[in-house]
Amino acid sequence: MNARRALLTVFSVLAAAGAGCTQAPKLEPLKLADGRTIPAETLERGRDVYTYYCVSCHGERGDGQGPSAVGMRPPPRSFRQGLYKFGGVAAGELPTDEALKRTVRRGLHGTPMQPWGVPEPDLEAVVQYLKTFSPRWQQEAPGQPLEVSADPWKGREAEAVARGKAVYHVAGKGHAGCSGCHISYVSRSELEALTEQVTGRKVDLSKADPYTQLARDSDYAVAVDAKGEVAQTAKVLPPDFLIHRPRTVWPLGTKVDGAEYTPERQREDLYRVIAGGVGGAAMPTWKGAIPEENLWALVHYVQTLVAQRDTPEGRALKELLLRPAK
């Protein structure tokens, strides 16, 4: 019958149109430098997951230039450089899958990167898909994951904080001297005393300004030239713990990854970022550079600063540092 044939034609045209829409560029299996080969199906699934969750900020080409990225501070990560801040490895090395997944699961505190709740198989796929954006993954294996060692200060927290304060503010002799980039949280006289106590040298800080941090160079591209070469890199301000929120550390008592965020977990997260450093930024890897017990002491001290953010005590401390009573 004529009508039936016409109908059949209409529907087959529609079906063909529908099938045409399903076509997307096929992806090749990805050979990673760590020996794994990611099958094309995983990458294609990852691309769909990426389109749903990531594209609006990180951009279709993974360059951090998605439509929602305009004006976003900090800007969304570009995956094209293969540089990651919180990789769970020594700073600058390629991150572990676990670290990438942790960032997607937890988000980054104080940034538009939310905890996304991506189902586990989709998460696996999208993490593999991210690796297609940078050739680094095919040339270099991810770094050795940093182990979180046992806290040597258990039961001696007050002692740890006191030691940590020295490790933070003084450089040399196994001390980190964090206040060189981050700011100092003690008065000038106390800083002089701490320095003398650790190094045995007398210093005069009356002319120095230990309370203003300077933006540091980083490897993050904010502009590329026509050839795709990095034309300009971003400067990154080291966080002031009384003002800024460390990205991988949450306030106590909140739910993170579905579980209560305890002081122990907070210290572990601080340990991870201090030990490993921040990839691509000025923060170096501290594990191995200073003794493990100093590293943990630093964790305990920074935790007291993080706890004071946005509290009356924190504001009072800030006030005292900037306008000391003469």
Next chain:
Amino acid sequence: MRLFSTDHKVVARQFLWAGFGFLLLGGLLAMLIRWQWAYPGRPVPGLGAVLPSADGSITPPAYMGLFTMHGLVMVFFAIAPLLIGALGNFVVPLAVGARGMAFPKLSALSFWVFAVGGALVLASFGVRLGTASAAWTSYPPLSTHVFTPGAGQTLVMMGVLCAAVSSFLSAVNYVVTVVRARAPGMTWGRLPLTVWGLFLTSVLNLLFIPVVAAATGLLLLDRLTGTRFFLEGAAVAGRGGDPMLYQHLFWMFGHPEVYILILPGWGMIGDMVSYFSRRPAHGYRGTVLAMSTVSALSGLVYAHHLFTSGLSPMLGRAFSTLTLIISLPSTVMFLNWLVTMWRGSVRLTAPLLAAVGAMVVFGLGGITGLALGAVATDIPLHGTMWVVGHFHLTMGAASFLAVFAGLYFWFPKMFGRTLHAGLSKTHVVLTAVLFLAVFGGQLLTGYAGQLRRLYDPYQYEYLRHLLTLNKGTSHAAFTLGLVQLLFVVNLVWSLRKGPAADANPWQVGTLEWTCAPSPPPVDNYAQVPVVVRGPYALSQPEGLEQLGRDWIGQAEVLPDEARRAPEAPAEAAPVVPSAGGVG
């Protein structure tokens, strides 16, 4: 049955089956949404085969597709074709005494445009990145290619455009049929309320469908051709358009749409309460006037959907007042229906039970809507499940109960067979009760603050205790789904083995029951009937005396009327030629 038949009764049946198909689809999607709210993230039994990549559990992207398509399919592809397409096409020409639709080819075209739209919607489920997922309202910028890049969204929007064109074509047809093709003597005051409802619906469709078609069309241009009607800010480099414009256009149609989908139902309720109380419809003129007033007001209240969008508070107050005024004509209608039944000789048939059920759920939906019409209460409730419960009671429960009232009533005329009365009644009563349980549960969770559109509401501490309530509601919804099997069994059994229906099983006086056999022949009436009275000549003393029955046909001349005026017809109505569609 010819595939491209222009007979309005065939087109009606095509709309009926297509509508039921999409109702099944929309219903299954609703079950999946309810599953997610009762057992968040747990695999759906049996879905593993369809969604192997997620082991049968509903992922967030899948959930977005589910609730988007549930809404779109139900509004554009289930309620509209069933209530307006199927019952409208079937009833309007028969009830006004015409031989067919004014434009029979337009009738067929309307269905086939709808079918193409439906095919596009079905195709969207198969494409990469899945079907549309920007909610049934398709607000930009979410629905633009920037944030929903999948082809599914485009296909669905084209489908909606087709449904809009189909509704528009139908509306032209109904309006012209009612205005120009009434039988001699069929004055406006003698039209059954159902025809009034369908007529007013069609007028609203004519006025407002073009608005949504324009909005959808502009959005499609944005998606496909690089225009920037609704893109702004971060979504577009350089100067863009205004996403708020879409919301205004959408609700300018969207609010009348609520009435588009319930006015035929109101008409049917008015008819059923009269027929099955064996009394004339009380305050017929008042009811018609009230329905017309609501139709007129429906175009003036749309911005009450935008109270939380940054609308000027001054406008908010005006729209709030206009919205609340709608309750006055609605009350007139309700009182007229109740007074019609009062001391009537009520027969609890399936159509009446469905009509009363529709009255109850619509009443509750209307009352819960007052809280959304007033700015002060709308602002805290707007983002919650309260809104979901409210509009499901009005657009979902009431409209579908009206569909069942109409279908149970006209089924013998449509197919010439009788449905099983017991099954029909059980189905209607259980459905009405379960509707109240499901949508009542939604109202409760909404009042408790549960936000709508959440994939997993329990990620919020303050909503965690609602899991028990939501589970109960979901189980009521699953039962509601199962109860529909009663209807399917009844339908299949009756179509095959149901006893043959006689011409007038309900004993009412309207033209389709008194002047045509069941089912009516291609041209409906052997002779175009000459109408001499209104549709509700029930329990009239002269009928009881002279005919020995409690109803008189609309074209039936009583023996003593014939004696008194042998020459002229009872009323000097202008004789309008019946524009006849030939099948």
